[in-house]
Amino acid sequence: MSATPSHAERARTLLASRNEGALATLARDPAGHPYASHLIYALDGAAPIFLISRLAEHTQNLLRDPRASLLVVEAEREGEDSLARGRATLIGTCNPIDEDRDRLEALFCDRHPGARTYARFADFGFWRLSVSMVRYVGGFGRMSFIDAEAFARAEPDPLAPAAHGILVHMNDDHADACLAYARALAAIDGASEAVMIGVDRYGFDLRVTTSEGPRDARLAFPTPVSTPNDVRKTLVEMVRAARAKLA
């Protein structure tokens, strides 16, 4: 049991949180030249699927050579360093899918309602990227290659869609609880303030103000959680334990 998400889990969480990226293919002219294009995707399990026109440059490239990679980057946040954003490059081969059109269309249009208007056009079809390897960069200095099996096996963080709301709630309404976590559970006696800056299925991160400057701390949940309600119960238990220690 890891106290922090694995890189495979971080990459799967990132893929699940976004729906657009950059596809690298090999151009026809000049032949073999790397070509980057913008496109939207949905996920069929761990595999990205695309609904693309036969007329598009990337599709023409793939018809000639199926090798491709898909780059997905965390959403832009005002004022944040571009290179601090997490990103993943999924490397593999991209081929048209012949079966299962109705299921793929439902799945794709659920993620991209605007695609309904062209999903049935004769020149549009579904393609799947079969991933053979993943390059994950979680910001400065946190990077690795992930093999395809670990990537397929990992699960996106079930808390990710709720994480922002949890942070806002904890920092706005429970700053005292955050400070108790920092003092009692992270053992930072001199903490004067603590802000929750991240939460995932395995635990949460605090940025703690001390007389020596800011410090970060990671606290693990006793067992992984999967719903916002589980988080709430666990955080209440943890603040009781923290206050008992400080009493």
Added chain:
Amino acid sequence: MSATPSHAERARTLLASRNEGALATLARDPAGHPYASHLIYALDGAAPIFLISRLAEHTQNLLRDPRASLLVVEAEREGEDSLARGRATLIGTCNPIDEDRDRLEALFCDRHPGARTYARFADFGFWRLSVSMVRYVGGFGRMSFIDAEAFARAEPDPLAPAAHGILVHMNDDHADACLAYARALAAIDGASEAVMIGVDRYGFDLRVTTSEGPRDARLAFPTPVSTPNDVRKTLVEMVRAARAKLA
């Protein structure tokens, strides 16, 4: 003299408005596989320059094969269709730059102040993408290849940084002027409302409400403008002409 910006001008304007993109290179392993990565750029004239570490995957790829392309996409706007955003793929070769380090550093760090912290690290160096061709996609159905010379010659729209402010001002404070443009200069007699949805050096775009539904209209400035003050004067002259026609 064109009444709307050329694709080369639109691509140059897009490049000037952004500072990050996706670089496609050719991987070392598996050899020749297209590889997409996230990076930041600055512009030296029409050429993107990068400050990258020798240790990064894309740099290792470029050291083996300089062929590359850079995809730049318009910023995300809440609620807007991802495929409606303009984008450009700059195709060329990317090589290290040996001369002019101080000038490039000043230029790059002006656009990316955070880069000052690592600009002098021994493993970081400047690279330039020499552009041989550009693929421009301005949204649904507006796309073309632009040759390198036309791209280099084109100038970014000098109004682009001010355009959003001009639209807000015109729509908030001069809705009557917009309606006069629509009725008198675009000759849409039945216009009941007109919203300015775009402005550039050559003119502006209106979305006009009529009893038969919305219509778009493009109105050219009598001569191209290059400053917000020129736009203001020109729009005042145009509303006088419009009102004289309607009187």
